[in-house]
Amino acid sequence: MKSLSIKDIAVKANVSITTVSFIINGKAKEKSISEAVIEKVEKIIAESGYKPNQIARSLRTGNSNIIGLIIEDISNSFFSRIARLIEDKAYKRGYKIIYSSTENSIDKAKELINMFKSRKVDAYIISPIMGIEEDIRMLLDDGNPVIFFDRKLPDINTSYVGADHFNASYQAIQNFIDQGKRNIALVTTDINVEQIVERYDGYKKALEDNGIKYDESLVLKIHFNQEESETSDQMKKLFEQKSIDAVLFATNYLAISGLKVLKQIKKKIGDDFAVIAYDDHEAFELHTPGISALQQPLEEIAENVIKLILKQLSSKTKLDNQQVIIPAKLIIRD
Amino acid sequence: MKSLSIKDIAVKANVSITTVSFIINGKAKEKSISEAVIEKVEKIIAESGYKPNQIARSLRTGNSNIIGLIIEDISNSFFSRIARLIEDKAYKRGYKIIYSSTENSIDKAKELINMFKSRKVDAYIISPIMGIEEDIRMLLDDGNPVIFFDRKLPDINTSYVGADHFNASYQAIQNFIDQGKRNIALVTTDINVEQIVERYDGYKKALEDNGIKYDESLVLKIHFNQEESETSDQMKKLFEQKSIDAVLFATNYLAISGLKVLKQIKKKIGDDFAVIAYDDHEAFELHTPGISALQQPLEEIAENVIKLILKQLSSKTKLDNQQVIIPAKLIIRD
């Protein structure tokens, strides 16, 4: 019933707790424990199936071998894929990941940070939202490794890994213009995070550089968390403007909603009306016609995130912050 | 730098640690601490931003307010959606969820169970795979609440929540037959879990009940974890059989792969060739034509899982195991 403790092992082996601890932690040699004792204890451990209580271990050592991952929404395929990759890579290096979704709520984000803090995670990987600057700053002040990905916060100075949102968006619009499009819409969200702003800026700049006047009525900002039906209505209104000949969706879930609307109002995607989505999604490849997408290099983002965080974890001193900006790829379909 | 402990608070307030602990845990009244002291201590706690160390707390109390969730793959939309729902519901009841993917590896699954065990999670929600029976049995023997969802293991007797896979699959095939289909294929996986077997059984039974001979060459079992290209080749071969007039995909990722193949070989879905997918996916609604799907009631599954697990957690005695089977819904599209 009750699980074994190091003491039980010590008693069985007729040695001290200390000795068992040294053996478990591979310090036996260094602490000059004899081969015979090592073998005996290891045998007992293996036979009894004893596993050290990580809680006690964490309490004593102050670290947990756990990295906390905070994202917007695990059911969004961009995040779930990144999470899977990060989990995988961390796992191979002996770290566990625990993750949780903020659902874009500042309160929930703060609570998550507190939860992770009180559970003494060794490091934080965060896709941040506005409004948690203070909390992040406290983490940093306490000497916790914190790395942002996908988004960052203007006022916080820490390492960051993300795609080049500005240029990605610029590239998409340029592509539209090269196809002769002039009335290019942008469907984005109103959440106030840098990466969304950058996508917006890329859109504006590309228009400007091509001598096209920015037209506010072609930009639709959807509230996060608003009813699906309201979103549909707003998009419908936008798409029904006769003149519009192209649209860039700033996130994959907006694109999914948008495509549903287009299907519903029977507006065909093709020579007269082009679409590009930010973030790829299985549905885009499958769609007829295929939907072009700005694909973020998930693998590379995950790899960089892990590399940076582990480098920080294994270093005694605070390393310099790094900004890793990875180009996104425009996948043209059909 | 160093975070505050209950002792710091006690010193500041000039009371004992015990008193602070009682106040934190809402036992002040019961332990007859005066209103004045309560207020003083609470003020200090609020001002200093002290948060109890959950690790120490867990060590002492033996529980963690954490529920471990073990699934196949968080990047699969079925699981990520369920995870999100479970997380949400647990969160509202004061529990945190930590989840991790097995990627269908028995070793990884065992490691995860061990990790959760050594972190003293209060309960386990598992979508199990064959080969971990012994580990599960140990958890149960130790008195841990364990609940299976989506799948179960034949040899293990514990609570379970899942869709009625047999009837779902039966219903799909019956639908094909009612449309006049006779040569109905099944694309499934070779992983040996009950829910996959049930879907297969439902397929066979429906054929049988309608007097259609079961034809082995129409059933394709894909290895889990095999190369995408091999999967494609196998499917291509299947779909190019002239006679075949309908196909049921046993999982959503198989359906996605299958739809890609169909697109590639330009085999049209329509009156001559019908498709149904198990598990819904955004891509299916968007697809032209829309892809019919067997939709599992995610919300209901999540709700039942949480309800059962919390009931067990709040009960002193071991409750009877429950099997909650929820009908799946056939969504006909286009």
Place this chain on the structure above:
DNA sequence: GCAATAAAGTAAAACGTTTTACTAATCCAA
């Protein structure tokens, strides 16, 4: 043959809580 060094191991403190069993003072009833 004696001091210094190495080998083999251990006792006990510490991590930050919760909880049990206790004390001291006050109150109230008879």
Place this chain on the structure above:
DNA sequence: TTGGATTAGTAAAACGTTTTACTTTATTGC
């Protein structure tokens, strides 16, 4: 006025580890 009950609070053990500082015995060099 006394002694049981209540009020207000505390000391210390316990949870299961890691780690520091220590002891005891054996070995080596000279």
